[in-house]
């Protein structure tokens with residue numbers, strides 16, 4: 505067994521303890537080898553990274569349409585903005601543009617989407633654009649995965665948080681932007697279990713406390729948000745046209 509282990513180590517450099525065990529190494533074997541100075545045991549943090557699979561090459565961002573560019577400008581110039589746009593009008597590209605600007609300023613960003621919209625494709629869109637800056641929070645992560653994501657954000661390694669409602673509590677450093685996509689969704693309200701909160705209200709308050717811009721995106725805004733926009737308490741940007749499909753040119 506010891507020969508097999510040493511052979512494996514000489515080819516791999518180092519191996520996890522679990523692999524040594526699988527090769528048949530018992531604790532006594534390891535102690536003996538270590539005593540003879542042939543191996544050394546050490547601990548290393550290994551992070552689980554649920555976004556790793558969706559990180560790809562960086563695809564260049566599309567040029568925003570004039571309507572999208574105007575919407576991004578309004579949001580950039582305002583504290584809180586309702587981004588009112590029909591389905592397929594390209595709201596996500598506006599969020600991506602605002603995230604890019606925010607990271608370029610050296611600040612962090614939190615993008616909330618309803619749990620049901622947090623699909624691999626949606627994650628990939630952000631992962632392709634922002635790579636290692638991205639941390640993803642959703643309810644299917646194991647406690648360990650959640651812990652790792654939390655610490656990547658906490659340490660400032662990941663400055664962009666993408667997640668469902670509870671991601672609003674991620675320890676983003678110096679948040680400069682908070683986006684709620686589909687802001688009208690009832691799933692942003694957590695009624696049970698405690699703590700009971702509405703992620704939109706938390707986002708608005710966090711924006712006040714930190715100076716982060718808040719963007720509320722929807723094709724069908726909540727009546728409360730709509731009223732705030734109508735009465736001028738928050739800004740409004742509209743996307744009325746669908747983005748023409750790249751190949752269609754219509």
Ligand SMILES: Nc1ncnc2c1ncn2[C@@H]1O[C@H](COP(=O)(O)OP(=O)(O)OP(=O)(O)O)[C@@H](O)[C@H]1O
Pocket residue numbers: 566567568569572589590591592593594595596597598723747750
């Ligand atoms: N400026 C652009 N140039 C080229 N393609 C674009 C542009 N903006 C958006 N798209 C493409 O159009 C499609 C719809 O855009 P996007 O997903 O951003 O819209 P959305 O409003 O967020 O959609 P939904 O309402 O479904 O959430 C996507 O495939 C996106 O890549």
